[in-house]
Amino acid sequence: MSEAPAKLVIATRASRLALWQAEHVRDRLQTLYPQCEVSLLTMTTRGDQILDRSLSKVGGKGLFVKELETALLDGRADLAVHSLKDVPVDMQSPFALSVILERDDPRDAFVSNEHASLDELPAGSVVGTSSLRREAQIRQRYPQLQVQPLRGNLDTRLGKLDRGDYAAIILASAGLRRLGMQARIRSHLSPEQSLPAAGQGALGIEILEARTDMQAWLAPLADPDTTACALAERAVSRVLGGSCQVPLAAFAQRDGDTLMVRGLVAEPDGSRIIRAQASGAIGQAEELGVCIANELLQNGARIILDRLLASGPAA
């Protein structure tokens, strides 16, 4: 490996979750390179500022990434830490997804003050989520429940639950665990109840692709199992033209030398969910993902996607 860096700057969003994630990477780098001075550059992104409209309507996940990329281009930062779930699947030159770190719990969590699980919610209960993926899956399986939008950072969302705006809310387990709020999780949604988003629970580090020095320094942080799962999941999203305007999910699990990959595309109202799954060698992760996406497209996803994309982001 090349000589250790003297100084590294990590660009991060300012939310508590983003800061936890950046501090986690900082600590790991500091352990690897004790002589190096690792610091954080904290930024507020457009996605953090727009809190009154659903994300799918204001242009999606790229909103959270753009300001951090500007800091990489300017040389103000060397790396940016993201929730992998928020990293666009079609990352373009001059940027590169350098390494993917070990995944935390990838499942969705059921959070409620009164109820233990989705199955126990009385008919008519209001469930908060602003993810089309979660919404469609809940609507199909629990048509007696009402799903309503819920935005803001984790603390804001929990505050709205506690105020009584919702009977329950659905959040990523990993985010709650990272912030020490796992006690708020009443139960987990199984992958059958809510198939997770591509990359959920994992962290990704973005750099400028020209920075081969950075790539070498970061390489020891990569987790091979998570990387294989993420390759498969992100391939599903990429082939399907992944964006958060479309309810889609992709989830891979390793079992020995085998990777089991599941994907789905849904009508936003949950009236139809198209599912596919495949198993194969862990070395074929990307091909498995592509294969599942093509199967979904043939089985009706093409029709759903064409219609959603034609109608464009709602105003």
Ligand SMILES: NCc1[nH]cc(CCC(=O)O)c1CC(=O)O
């Ligand atoms: N959508 C925003 C987002 N991006 C990453 C996480 C949590 C951590 C993760 O999934 O890795 C969350 C919150 C959530 O979905 O509840």
